[in-house]
Structures are given as structure tokens and as C-alpha cells.
Amino acid sequence: MILGTAAAVPTRTSFAPSIALVGLRSTVLMDVGEGTQIRLQEAGISLCKVELIAITHLHGDHFLGLFPLLQSLNLQCGTSARVRILSPSKALCEILEQSPCVRECIVVSHGTSVSLPDLSITSVRIDHGGIEAYGYHVTVSVDSRARKVVRVFYSGDGVCRDECLSLVRGLGADVVVHDASFTSVDRDKALASAHATALDAALLARSVGAKLLVLTHISARYSDRMSVLSDAKRFFERCVIASDLMAVPLTLY
Numbered sequence: 001m002i003l004g005t006a007a008a009v010p011t012r013t014s015f016a017p018s019i020a021l022v023g024l025r026s027t028v029l030m031d032v033g034e035g036t037q038i039r040l041q042e043a044g045i046s047l048c049k050v051e052l053i054a055i056t057h058l059h060g061d062h063f064l065g066l067f068p069l070l071q072s073l074n075l076q077c078g079t080s081a082r083v084r085i086l087s088p089s090k091a092l093c094e095i096l097e098q099s100p101c102v103r104e105c106i107v108v109s110h111g112t113s114v115s116l117p118d119l120s121i122t123s124v125r126i127d128h129g130g131i132e133a134y135g136y137h138v139t140v141s142v143d144s145r146a147r148k149v150v151r152v153f154y155s156g157d158g159v160c161r162d163e164c165l166s167l168v169r170g171l172g173a174d175v176v177v178h179d180a181s182f183t184s185v186d187r188d189k190a191l192a193s194a195h196a197t198a199l200d201a202a203l204l205a206r207s208v209g210a211k212l213l214v215l216t217h218i219s220a221r222y223s224d225r226m227s228v229l230s231d232a233k234r235f236f237e238r239c240v241i242a243s244d245l246m247a248v249p250l251t252l253y
Contacts (some may be wrong), residue, residue, distance in 0.1 A: 002242045005038035005216045007181055008061050010034060014244055015216055016061040019154060020045050023118040023140045030136050030154050036065040037072045045244055048077035051116055052115060054086040056126070056156025057133035063092075073101045084114065084195045086123060088132040108134055110163060118144075124167050128158030130195030135160060137171050142251050150174050150250040153208070157181070157217060159196045160204050168208050174253040176205045177242070180215035183222070185232040198228045202236035211253045213239035 004015035016033020016189065020040065027049045029036065040047055050073070055063045066085075072080055082103040087093050093105035106112065108123040115121075118141040123134040135155040142148050153173040160168060178201035182190040190197045198215055205213040213236050215228060222228050225241050232239045 001043050001045065002059065002214065002244065002246045002248070003036055003043065003085045004031075004175070005159065005218070005242045005244050005246075006061070007092045007217050007219045009220065009250070010060075010061070011220070015039055016065060018065065020050075021119070021152060023116070024142070024144060025118045026051045026116040028119065028121065028138065030138075031062045032066040033055055033061050034065045034100055034186055035062075037069045039245065042138070043192075044249075047073055048081045050081075050083055052086070052114065052121065053135045054121060054123075055088060055092070055159075056130065056135060056154075057128055058089055058092065059131070059157065060154065066096075069101075070096075070101050074099075077101075081165045086114065086121070087113070088134055088135075089233045092179045097230075098128065101148060104110075109235050110134070111167065117229060122167070122171065122212050124153070124157055124160070125162045125166055125192065126158040127161045128156070131194075133158050135164065135168075137168060139171070139175065140250060145241050148251075150253050152250070153210075155196065155201070155204075157196075158194055160202055165204070165207065173205075173208045173210050175214065175250065176201070176208065177214040177216060177247060178204065180218050180228055180232065181217055181218045183226075183228055186221075198231035199235065202232040202234070204237065210236075212248070214242050215239060215241035 181195035
């Protein structure tokens with residue numbers, strides 16, 4: 001479930017970045033922008049079932065919703081609901097570990113892996129300028145009897161290069177959810193802000209053999225998002241523009 005799709009500034013219709021990945025037993029959040037707990041309610045996803053939260057980087061739109069979410073978790077679910085957190089920052093972990101709702105906070109590096117009963121998640125280093133940034137690759141069990149799994153790669157912000165591309169190719173990805181802040185026409189702006197273009201997202205999806213590309217984190221400068229979609233479709237046809245509360249049923253992939 002794509003909970004928030006805005007770029008740096010949220011709007012009334014597009015909340016800050018967040019994705020809920022719901023497995024057979026476990027729910028994982030990747031990024032927790034402002035108002036994530038509101039979007040979870042609207043999506044019908046129980047906050048009490050969230051077992052792990054993975055933060056990509058410490059730009060405010062990707063993690064500042066974490067603190068009110070933990071407060072809501074404590075008030076609604078009690079201390080019996082405790083989450084693991086993957087963080088790119090040791091300093092953030094030191095703060096979060098004081099919360100009664102945090103079971104443990106793990107400082108990630110490239111290739112850090114955590115397993116839950118029905119999924120595994122691996123951090124992947126992303127080029128986002130001078131900030132420590134990671135994407136996440138998740139292998140999700142979607143059918144316990146058939147042992148079917150679906151592999152999802154979420155880029156966070158930035159571009160997947162070199163060691164990132166090597167790891168994602170090795171693990172494989174059926175669904176790619178990727179930063180598409182700009183079109184290739186504005187590549188200079190993408191380079192200046194260390195964001196990806198829709199073209200970058202399309203080339204990565206094609207390179208890893210994805211079955212679906214979901215474009216998100218799109219700049220508000222594109223009032224007509226079809227230009228973003230068209231930019232990607234030149235190199236990867238099976239792509240969609242994300243919208244808040246859009247569900248992507250993994251059993252289809």
C-alpha cells in the first residue's frame with residue numbers, strides 16, 4: 001500500500017513518503033513521513049501489527065512522522081506491541097531506543113539483512129548526494145502452501161548505482177517502487193538535488209527484470225504527471241504513477 005507519494009512538501013491529497021508492505025503475518029513500513037498513522041487508518045491497516053520500520057535517510061519528509069507514530073503505537077497498542085527499526089543513523093537509534101515501543105534499532109550498512117517469519121529485508125546503499133541513504137529489498141511470502149515469494153525493491157530517494165545495482169540484480173525484483181522526482185528533460189535539476197528521473201527508474205526496472213515499476217516522489221512542478229509516465233515508458237512499458245492509498249496486490253506478480 002502506497003501511503004504517501006509527495007516529494008519534499010506534502011499537500012492535502014499527497015502525504016509525505018511512506019509504504020506499508022503487508023505480508024501473510026507481518027507488516028513493514030518503509031519510510032514514515034508526516035501523517036503516516038493517519039494514512040494507515042484510512043488504508044485499514046492496524047498500527048498494532050507493524051513489526052518493523054525501515055528508514056531510508058534522514059531528510060525530514062522521510063522520517064519525521066516516526067515520533068508521533070510511536071506515540072500512537074504506545075497509546076493504542078500498549079508496550080506489548082514493540083517494533084524493530086532499521087536506521088541509517090546511530091544518533092537516531094540512540095534516541096529511538098528510549099521509546100518503550102522500540103524492541104531494537106539497527107544501524108544499517110550496505111547489505112544489512114533482517115528476517116521475519118514471512119519476509120526478509122535487506123538494505124541497499126543509494127546515491128543521494130552527501131547524505132547516508134539506503135533503499136530496501138524485501139522478499140515477501142504471499143502463499144505459504146505454494147511457497148510463492150514476491151521480491152520488492154524500494155529506492156527511497158536517489159539513484160541505485162554500482163554496488164546497489166549489483167545487489168538488486170543478484171536478489172532479483174518483481175516490483176520496483178522508485179523515486180521519479182524529475183523527468184529526463186530536467187536531468188540537471190535531478191543531478192543538483194541527487195534525485196532520480198523517471199528515466200533512471202525505468203532503466204533500473206528493465207535491468208533487474210522487474211514485472212512492474214511504480215513511480216513515486218514526483219515533484220509538484222509536474223501538474224500533468226503523464227509527462228513523468230511517458231518519460232519512463234520509453235524504456236519500460238509496465239509502469240504506473242503512484243497515488244496515495246494505491247494498493248499493489250503482490251499476488252499478481
